[in-house]
Amino acid sequence: xxxxxxxxxxRFIGLLFLQVLILxxxxxxxxxxxxxxxxxxxxxxxxxxRSLFLILSFLLGISIDFxxxxxxxxxxxxxxxxxxxxxILMAVLKKSDLDYGQFNLKTxxxxxxxxxxxxxxxxxxxxxxxxxxxxFSEFLNIISNTVLTSIFTIMISFxxxxxxxxxx
Numbered sequence: 001x002x003x004x005x006x007x008x009x010x011r012f013i014g015l016l017f018l019q020v021l022i023l024x025x026x027x028x029x030x031x032x033x034x035x036x037x038x039x040x041x042x043x044x045x046x047x048x049x050r051s052l053f054l055i056l057s058f059l060l061g062i063s064i065d066f067x068x069x070x071x072x073x074x075x076x077x078x079x080x081x082x083x084x085x086x087x088i089l090m091a092v093l094k095k096s097d098l099d100y101g102q103f104n105l106k107t108x109x110x111x112x113x114x115x116x117x118x119x120x121x122x123x124x125x126x127x128x129x130x131x132x133x134x135x136f137s138e139f140l141n142i143i144s145n146t147v148l149t150s151i152f153t154i155m156i157s158f159x160x161x162x163x164x165x166x167x168x
Contacts, residue, residue: 012060018036020064040057046086058079061076064078085120105161125145
């Protein structure tokens with residue numbers, strides 16, 4: 001097993017336990033719950049097989065659902081953003097497919113990193129809260145929870161990626 005596989009496995013398990021043991025019980029202002037486990041999708045290498053990436057994303061989401069008793073909401077949302085990660089990355093970076101072989105989120109500029117993280121986070125959270133409330137009458141709650149939770153998730157995710165990035 002190479003170093004990259006070990007790093008991805010440790011990140012997978014670490015983010016899973018961070019989410020279910022600490023962040024699920026952290027309620028900022030009474031109802032904002034950061035969902036930092038999606039950082040795994042941001043940091044997973046682009047050059048790896050997509051089918052394995054989607055399966056592992058689903059497993060991470062279903063594990064979160066198992067511990068959170070949320071019925072598959074997180075599994076669907078994280079698999080959705082994992083599937084659309086590359087097209088969103090291509091839109092943010094505006095490069096050809098050949099440039100993605102060496103992609104590393106830690107080497108992007110802060111603006112592009114925040115934009116990439118923000119787009120995927122807002123999509124993820126909108127899906128989670130839409131499926132959680134599952135009612136048009138709750139649209140304002142869906143939007144407010146999406147925006148507020150996304151702000152805290154983006155801040156924590158960007159801080160974590162910046163602080164734990166290996167300097168080369």
